[in-house]
Amino acid sequence: MELDFAKYIKYSKPGPRYTSYPTALEFNDTYKYEQYIQKLESQDSSRPISLYFHLPFCKNACYFCGCNVVFTSKEDKMLRYIEYLKRELIILSGHVDCKREVIQMHFGGGTPTFFSAEQLKIIIDEIKSYFPNFVDDAEISCEIDPRHINEAQMKVMSEAGFNRVSFGIQDFNEKVQIAVHRVQPYEITKNAMDLARKYNMVSVNVDLIYGLPFQTLETFKETLSLALSLSPDRFAVFNYAHVPWLKKTMRKIDETTLPLADEKLQIMQYTIDFLTSNGYKMVGMDHFAKPEDELFKAIEKGELHRNFQGYTTKGGADLIGVGLTSIGEGVDSYNQNFKDMKLYEEAIDANRLPFERGVVLNEDDQIRQYVIMELMSNFKIDINRFQKLFDIEFKVYFADAIKELEPFALEDLIIMNDEKIECSQTGTLLVRNIAMAFDAYMHQHASSTKTFSKTV
Template sequence: MLDFSKFLKYSKPGPRYTSYPTALEFSDAYGYDEYIQKLESQDSSRPISLYFHLPFCKNACYFCGCNVVFTSKEDKMLRYMDYLKRELVILSKHVDCNREVLQMHFGGGTPTFFSAAQLKEIIAEIKSYFPNFRADAEISCEIDPRHIDEDQMRVMSEAGFNRVSFGIQDFNEKVQIAVHRVQPYAITKYAMDLARKYNMISVNVDLIYGLPFQSLETFKETLALSLTLNPDRFAVFNYAHVPWLKKTMRKIDETTLPLPDEKLQIMQYTIDFLTSHGYKMIGMDHFAKPEDELFKAISKGELHRNFQGYTTKGGADLIGVGLTSIGEGVDSYNQNFKVMGEYEEAIDAGKLPFERGIVLNEDDQIRQYVIMELMSNFKLDIKRFEKLFNIEFKTYFADAIEALKPFAEDELLTMDENIIECSETGTLLIRNIAMPFDAYMKKHASSSKAFSKTV
């Protein structure tokens, strides 16, 4: 086991970089008319990636950082379905819906909180507007194993869904009780068996380390149990404790959270355990079997990262539909309203529910490329960068190169005139390694509540 003491100095608030610039930089300075112009001017030869936010959950999981609406009322869900349909009507007036769809993702909330019949209706509505799904399109759904039945899985399979991701977080009962999510192994096993029965190409599981009462020993047990499910991919996330943003996290007793040293040990053990059982680390916090397309992509330096996670489906315009959904164009990000009343009010007025976003300037796009390459592939081909942007890297990023020297001294990365590449240990701190290239970090340096801690 590594000596983690020298790495604890890197424990500081930092972005997860699902985007660059991050959502903290989104504002209403990017207005509705400009957003519509961006949508309507998208290159019709570029494919589309669709994200649908289905926000409802029955109860709160205290660790959750998602934008969720808690309800068990059928009328609220039916009302939301109606507004989704109306949003699609408006969207179809501004987007060429005949473009090829190469990716679609249902996120939440709990998408399978909707019944099989409701899911079938939502999917049919989407395909009536976007009929041209590519034959190899990645169609995925996040699933809470506590809310899935055979009818729902059958509907998704018949509709072309080929990837599902099951939230496990932790199998230890004491941890589950502390985070208000009791989920016995048998329930998760049933969900996994359904996914296999209905021929999902990739069945993935999500774990979280850093939760209350977790230790290296308890997490070893969770990993061993998870492995018996034989998932195609693991996502092992560092818990982001941001109680100033998420009220439900205030229910967690912070004195029960594992310390950074323990969390590093958990992550290092996870890497060792999963790699010894045939998985390879792919991007930040992700692991896949060698035959997985993600592994093939990273070996070629072609892995991409967006709000839907890691993907091989680059070069697409991401269109977000539903409450709080985020979209991404060539040089812009846009986000829908987070408050249901404001979301509905916009659609009632015949407008898309756009609230805020950002248009990327040239510097943003340059830094976006560097940060996303590091976050996705753990390395940056400097010569490729210079050819793409016609910029001398060492001049443009002199400050960042200087800031990375301590990482090189700690053997977390190697750096020369051709490449920056993380060591295996350096991948644990990839957020820290990306941060020197972030032009907005200085603005947030004095705030301890801008981001979650990297360790």
């Protein structure tokens, strides 16, 4: 795939990653607690559940990280958090039909495996005591820092039905690792991979990031070769989102050491060519998987979904977030827990769910959510399907968006006709830009350079 560097740099501008629509920037406190509870209690009991548990603790800061984390090495803080998770589940069970089928569960962080094997078992057992009806093919996954995983932990997860793990690598080059405060030799990652295979994890993903300090095309080639030798089922290769105005730890990165746009584009092009020539195929934005992966069947049917956990085949579920800063998603709403531990605990102490803010989707939001998520997941919009679903004339409703997309069509980045809007192979790399044309809120943020990370 040959990229026109000048063209792609031209399209580089701040834009959302669209793990939700509306994005988290639109979450607000006009969505009140009582309204949130009403939304929970009125959920359709025939819809399955997806569970997300945020386990926020890390021992040290990785300077590139954009996650909501709590740095500690104190055992009592972690035990205290487990007790509050238990109490949150008690309150939640009073507002949700916990007997509904669970088709997905994800542990994110932080570093979930910073908790010991015994502590993980306590958390898992507690969850399953409230949500007993996990389907046989439930997708149960955990984010893992290879520096913090041992056999006892992997055994607990395997016995509990975990079948997917994601290992953070980012980069194997020692100079890069030192610069981002995450030294992780290859042998440590290989040992973690061997454990995952030993305990029959169905799918193992590895995360890489390009755009980090001191990275060059040559150093990243070495990282890719080493990562390939681990034979993961999926790769997630992210463009580093440098947002120091949001994440204080990113201020520790010397911006003069970050690769320039040309270098990043060369890395991106080489990554695509390297992984596709070694048997992987591009799936959604930033993701690659082996051809036998279930994600490909979903793409062929137009049934790939995107949520806060990434790409999944498990759509049509209500997402319930538990723990500090967790985000949930209903049919027409998003909700987020407190990010501040003190406020999180105070809410639970008052026998309330730790809900802080969210957004209720109006009709226009739901229409645009469908279109944007179709683009982000399946790289296309079936116009006939849309019109049957919403009883709306697509080209009339989205006249402004279609006009905005005309340059993309002229440059063969999309195919646009009466039946579909579909990204070309190169257009998939700019899918965030393409989706932005349908975002009704973008004009509010257009003048700000400190809102989103850059799309290229």
